[in-house]
Amino acid sequence: MIETVSVTRYITPLREGGSLPGVVEADDLGTYVCKFRGAGQGIRVLVAEVIVGELARRIGLDTPRLVALELDPDIARYEADEEVQDLLNASPGLNLGVDFLPGAFGWDGDVPTGGELASTVLWLDAFCANVDRSWRNPNLLRWHGDLWVIDHGAALYFHHAWAGGVTDPARFAVQAWDPSDHVLLDRAQDLGAVDGRLSALVTPELLTEVVAQVPDAWLDPESTPGVADSAALRASYVEFLTARLRTRQWLPKLAG
Incomplete structure (x- = not known):
């Protein structure tokens, strides 16, 4: 953790x-x-x-x-x-x-390393259904000349519906994601190649490692009917993300 x-x-x-x-x-x-x-x-x-x-x-x-x-x-x-x-x-x-990143400042509209970085951020937000990286709230910082991504609490919306029990991962798997308001949409390039690279990297095993980073104290099975313990709740997160990884309805189709 x-x-x-x-x-x-x-x-x-x-x-x-x-x-x-x-x-x-x-x-x-x-x-x-x-x-x-x-x-x-x-x-x-x-x-x-x-x-x-x-x-x-x-x-x-x-x-x-x-x-x-x-x-x-x-x-x-x-x-x-x-x-x-x-x-x-x-x-x-x-x-x-x-x-805390001392001296960091809000994103100024420049992407230091071009379209692949923008496409990687776009891929991440689409995969995790993050709705909070718009011009109103970019959630990007510049620090020592590099672009840093922050504030991902608005992603993974599916778990907010678990108060009635774990929902169907297949629904999240095919849920389209609207990129029209994304702050980096017009800077993304060759999203298909980035998708190929990241799809090979993001495996169910990697997702299991990532979910394992969450402290047990934040995984409350009592708030999710039908879930026995925190291990089962972790498994549900992995199941939802793995199901989405196997589809591409969520991946934006860029003009050109």
């Missing part, structure tokens, strides 16, 4: 995000953007962040290192902001830490 470290200090909120993530320091001397389990989007957003973020890393995209942040809510006693206090008190235990 991703490494676990403990929060030692809450520094400041990031009010650009609707879930009010915050910058924190941890006992490994690292600085992280903390995404809280007690935020309104729910804990499955953290699961999607890990699965898609770790998959991005394995297909060669730059993405910040992820850790699980152990949070003691006593830290809230030192915060004057009541909204922050409430969020800290609602988030005891493991939260998600995204490595």
Whole structure:
């Protein structure tokens, strides 16, 4: 699983995000953007962040290192902001830490290494059904001249329907993905070749390794009727992603 470290200090909120993530320091001397389990989007957003973020890393995209942040809510006693206090008190235990990239700035419209990088990001978002990489919210950073992908909590929408039990993976497998609003659509080139390369790389075994990175504390079988334990829930994620890997209805067809 991703490494676990403990929060030692809450520094400041990031009010650009609707879930009010915050910058924190941890006992490994690292600085992280903390995404809280007690935020309104729910804990499955953290699961999607890990699965898609770790998959991005394995297909060669730059993405910040992820850790699980152990949070003691006593830290809230030192915060004057009541909204922050409430969020800290609602988030005891493991939260998600995204490595803070000092000096990074929002994407400026340039793709440093051309169409293959853009196509790789497009492929990832199509495969994982990420609906949150538009011009309104690119979720891309420039850091030391490179393009970094961040914020994948809006992907893997299928698990939000599991409150009534695990749904049919075949439906997600053939679900089309609309690329029209994607920020990199007009920069993508030769998506077919990129699909061939990534299809050989992303195997069921790799997907199993990626899903294994999710902490057990975020896999709550009690919230998914018919699932016995966290191992069964992990297997469901692998089943859904493997089923989608075997189809191509989700892959965009680029003009030209």
